[in-house]
Amino acid sequence: MTAVHPDAPCWSRRPAEVSSLERYFPRRGEADVELPLPERHDPVVVASLIGADAMARGRSVMCVTSDDQVDHVLERLAVLPGPEAVDLHRGDNPLRDLVAHHTGQALGVSGFSSYFGPNPGIDPADVVVLDADRLNDTVIGALFAVRVERRTHPAVHRRLRELIGDVHAPQVLEPARWKSLAARVCAMLTPVFCGEDTRFAWLRLQPFLPECRVVVGVDDVVISPPGKLLHALPGYRHARQRVHLRVVPAPAADAGTEPDVSGLSPSIRYAVDYLRTCFTDPDLTLNRVASVAYMSRYHFSRSFHEQTGHRFIDFVTSLRMDEARLLLRESSISITEVARAVGYRELSHFQRMFKKRFDMSASAYRAAAGR
Incomplete structure (x- = not known):
């Protein structure tokens, strides 16, 4: 195998x-x-x-x-x-x-x-x-930030610093103050930043100028747009x-359903990872997982139970039920489709296991979740 x-x-x-x-x-x-x-x-x-x-x-x-x-x-x-x-x-x-x-x-x-x-x-x-x-916001800001440098634009940098006023560098400009200056800054910088190399970024930044984050440095002023510029x-x-x-983040799991894999043997750790990937397969069996872990059925079943604290079937059921809860809360697919999505061919079997685990029906759980 x-x-x-x-x-x-x-x-x-x-x-x-x-x-x-x-x-x-x-x-x-x-x-x-x-x-x-x-x-x-x-x-x-x-x-x-x-x-x-x-x-x-x-x-x-x-x-x-x-x-x-x-x-x-x-x-x-x-x-x-x-x-x-x-x-x-x-x-x-x-x-x-x-x-x-x-x-x-x-x-x-x-x-x-x-x-x-x-x-x-x-x-x-x-x-x-x-x-x-x-x-x-940091990613978009880095891609479309405009930098007014003293070295490359001395006259514009001087006028911009005069407009901003007495600010100790480096400092993030207070948003309300920047918003009051944005229109005048736009008129000042548009002739400068509509050159071939900066036109694309500047024209897209302009509509968001009042919402930009502005850092006044010793030798430059950096204007970074908000993340919604992406749109x-x-x-x-x-x-x-x-x-x-x-x-x-996953909802808090029941005690013990997520074993500490650091203490597992390599074979059982691999089996746990395999199950987390394939637990929705309706044909998943203990024999198959034992085979991919290179262990006999009996040795695998005993080792899995000893190391994880759970029987194989109980562990698989826990994974399926946690996934079912997520689907019932966050999707509008039917309960029959939920059952199939987590590995059950028969709706009645899924309903029985869900009620046994959570002491309520799947439809009652969905209603309680507001879906």
């Missing part, structure tokens, strides 16, 4: 991330989608699933993450059985990759600076999947859909 690679999700066996994809399905027609992910869901897997779905509908898809994560995302996508991924972050993109991306044959991957920066080299995709946890960028506003993936 060949062991399953730890990085390879069980696509044919319905990975846990499919439940996030199913929460996305009812929102396919929305322009902006905030998609919360449980902590154990891999955002790269979810992006691949959404990309495959969108490309099947003839749309180009771009997965946008922080610049330092591009290589990691490409490596993860390379071992997933989803769509081909092409690196469109470097700037000198091969024509073959661009064609494959824009014809909906490959999932594009780019960092924020390449896709949203002042000189984007890629036409806006139909669907943009954003790593929202890494996209914040004015071509790569964002020209997309048919923007999907923001955001990992949310």
